[in-house]
Amino acid sequence: MKTKHGVSGQSRLERRWGLLLAMPAIVGFIVFTLVPMAASAVISLTDWTIGSAASFVGVDNYLQMFTRDPLFLKSLGVTTYYTLGAVPLTLIVAFAIAMLLNAKVRGLGVYRTIYYLPTLVPSVANAVLWLWIFNPDFGLLNSTLRQLGMPTSNWVFSEAAVVPSLILMSTWGFGNIMVIFLAGLQGVPRHLYEAVAIDGGGAWRQFRHVTLPMMTPVLFYNLVTSIIGTFQVFNQAYIMTQGGPNNASTFYVYYLYTTAFTKSEMGYASALAWALFVLVMVITVVLFRSSRRWVYYEMGAAR
Amino acid sequence: MTVTTTATAAPREKQTEPKTDPNYQRRRRARRVLVYAVLIAGVVPTVLPFIWLVRSALMDNNQMFIAPPEWIPHPFEWANFSGALTAQPFARYFLNTMIIEVFTVTGTLLTCSIAAFSFSRLRWRGRNVVFGILLSGLMLPQAVLLVPTFLMWDAAQAINTYYPLIVPAWFGGAGGGIFNVFLLRQFFLTIPYELDEAAYIDGASPWRVFWQVIVPLSKPALMVVGIFTFIRTWNEFLDPLIYLNDSSKFTLALGLASFQGTYNAQWGYLMAAATATILPIILLFFFAQRYLIEGVTLTGVKG
Numbered sequence: 001m002k003t004k005h006g007v008s009g010q011s012r013l014e015r016r017w018g019l020l021l022a023m024p025a026i027v028g029f030i031v032f033t034l035v036p037m038a039a040s041a042v043i044s045l046t047d048w049t050i051g052s053a054a055s056f057v058g059v060d061n062y063l064q065m066f067t068r069d070p071l072f073l074k075s076l077g078v079t080t081y082y083t084l085g086a087v088p089l090t091l092i093v094a095f096a097i098a099m100l101l102n103a104k105v106r107g108l109g110v111y112r113t114i115y116y117l118p119t120l121v122p123s124v125a126n127a128v129l130w131l132w133i134f135n136p137d138f139g140l141l142n143s144t145l146r147q148l149g150m151p152t153s154n155w156v157f158s159e160a161a162v163v164p165s166l167i168l169m170s171t172w173g174f175g176n177i178m179v180i181f182l183a184g185l186q187g188v189p190r191h192l193y194e195a196v197a198i199d200g201g202g203a204w205r206q207f208r209h210v211t212l213p214m215m216t217p218v219l220f221y222n223l224v225t226s227i228i229g230t231f232q233v234f235n236q237a238y239i240m241t242q243g244g245p246n247n248a249s250t251f252y253v254y255y256l257y258t259t260a261f262t263k264s265e266m267g268y269a270s271a272l273a274w275a276l277f278v279l280v281m282v283i284t285v286v287l288f289r290s291s292r293r294w295v296y297y298e299m300g301a302a303r
Numbered sequence: 304m305t306v307t308t309t310a311t312a313a314p315r316e317k318q319t320e321p322k323t324d325p326n327y328q329r330r331r332r333a334r335r336v337l338v339y340a341v342l343i344a345g346v347v348p349t350v351l352p353f354i355w356l357v358r359s360a361l362m363d364n365n366q367m368f369i370a371p372p373e374w375i376p377h378p379f380e381w382a383n384f385s386g387a388l389t390a391q392p393f394a395r396y397f398l399n400t401m402i403i404e405v406f407t408v409t410g411t412l413l414t415c416s417i418a419a420f421s422f423s424r425l426r427w428r429g430r431n432v433v434f435g436i437l438l439s440g441l442m443l444p445q446a447v448l449l450v451p452t453f454l455m456w457d458a459a460q461a462i463n464t465y466y467p468l469i470v471p472a473w474f475g476g477a478g479g480g481i482f483n484v485f486l487l488r489q490f491f492l493t494i495p496y497e498l499d500e501a502a503y504i505d506g507a508s509p510w511r512v513f514w515q516v517i518v519p520l521s522k523p524a525l526m527v528v529g530i531f532t533f534i535r536t537w538n539e540f541l542d543p544l545i546y547l548n549d550s551s552k553f554t555l556a557l558g559l560a561s562f563q564g565t566y567n568a569q570w571g572y573l574m575a576a577a578t579a580t581i582l583p584i585i586l587l588f589f590f591a592q593r594y595l596i597e598g599v600t601l602t603g604v605k606g
Contacts, residue, residue: 021417028414115349
């Protein structure tokens with residue numbers, strides 16, 4: 001550290017305390033992130049199953065995934081399907097409601113609270129509740145549909161409907177993202193809208209040329225965190241469907257869990273974990289790359 | 304530029320006279336009505352699952368399975384609560400969860416805030432690089448660390464104890480906990496550095512600056528991190544599932560899941576138990592709503 005006054009007692013003090021106070025977080029990162037990552041990379045090259053000796057098998061686990069393990073591809077497909085459904089749907093609903101709430105609505109706080117409440121429901125309680133809502137005979141959904149004279153569904157108990165049902169369920173929790181969107185919308189400077197209005201632009205052009213570009217950083221943040229989240233769906237599969245029917249809801253992390261903790265195949269499970277890591281990294285990098293083209297950052301924000 | 308725009312805009316304004324034009328007024332009013340209509344229409348599906356939950360938690364089995372469904376329990380079956388909460392030792396689960404909460408929230412608050420202090424207000428070589436590396440852990444799907452972390456705790460003979468659930472919190476929250484460091488750092492950066500300087504001139508150590516200057520000024524941010532950590536710990540399912548075997552050590556989330564496995568057709572009991580795990584979080588939310596919404600806002604907009 002070179003300061004105007006050279007190396008002073010103060011800067012020595014700051015260096016010593018700085019390292020000391022950051023140490024727990026640094027040690028935590030090494031012990032609970034770096035070391036496990038490295039360990040799982042090594043384990044993924046073995047055929048270790050708990051209770052028997054491990055031997056080195058090279059990249060065989062990875063080959064097995066793509067050539068001899070239909071369940072791997074199935075779980076990847078199911079998870080992708082879920083992501084492609086849940087992420088856009090949740091983002092669109094959250095954005096739309098946030099737009100409406102931003103239109104100088106009376107009772108904003110009340111609406112915001114109501115829409116936020118579902119995100120507070122602990123995920124296990126959420127799964128139990130929705131299992132009852134999806135109940136084909138007496139659940140909320142089919143009862144209502146029957147009363148309206150509309151066709152019913154077997155929801156999570158049907159191979160075709162299970163993922164769409166879980167997507168529907170995930171949409172209930174849009175409140176968190178909505179609150180983030182709303183805060184972003186409230187931060188858009190008024191004078192930009194006025195500029196468009198002076199140019200004769202109506203609501204659509206204000207949305208297209210002010211709201212949307214100004215919201216792209218928030219949109220991007222929500223997109224990335226949502227995708228990382230949906231790739232780790234586990235509780236619904238474990239509690240509601242056990243991956244069924246006929247593996248139609250065998251999400252990736254659920255498959256990883258059963259491989260590791262039901263079948264005790266630690267080697268193969270580690271390979272699955274690394275494949276997930278690489279996949280999510282690739283998606284993130286692609287998103288960040290693409291963001292240069294569509295995410296608008298104000299010059300003033302960059303320091 | 305300005306000349307041409309006003310020139311084109313002016314005649315248009317002359318033609319329509321937006322403020323007095325009855326057509327414009329009518330369209331405006333129609334749009335307001337539409338906004339409220341959609342918002343209220345959105346409230347129905349948001350609230351309905353909650354009503355379904357409470358109504359089912361208070362209904363006896365005779366009334367539960369009537370089609371079309373009835374909404375008002377008659378009689379109010381409070382016995383669902385006493386029955387469910389004693390059928391499995393939920394009081395014990397609650398106590399267990401609170402023990403974990405105390406240690407997790409304390410550890411996270413302490414280690415994340417000292418790290419955030421170091422990363423925002425003390426100068427030391429490599430600081431920003433280290434912070435960047437720690438922050439990159441946010442992009443890592445936590446599920447990737449599942450197997451190696453389990454093996455580590457297994458080697459430490461800590462399976463079926465609370466250590467795997469508590470210890471990471473004392474190291475910057477570990478894993479996703481770095482997010483708290485980020486959030487607190489953002490907040491600390493808004494505090495004027497002159498305050499630190501004045502204290503240093505009086506001969507204070509960095510620890511005293513942290514404890515007597517920064518912490519008292521950061522209560523709202525610390526509150527947000529504390530509440531988020533509390534909620535996250537309350538909801539945590541996968542880790543307790545992996546690490547806890549004895550049902551006497553179960554958390555509420557784990558207890559509810561196992562309850563669901565045993566009493567899977569007893570919807571009155573299940574909904575009562577689910578309500579009991581949701582209620583504390585909802586109460587906490589209403590108690591600390593202002594901080595929470597602010598916190599979500601802080602994460603998204605500045606992130």
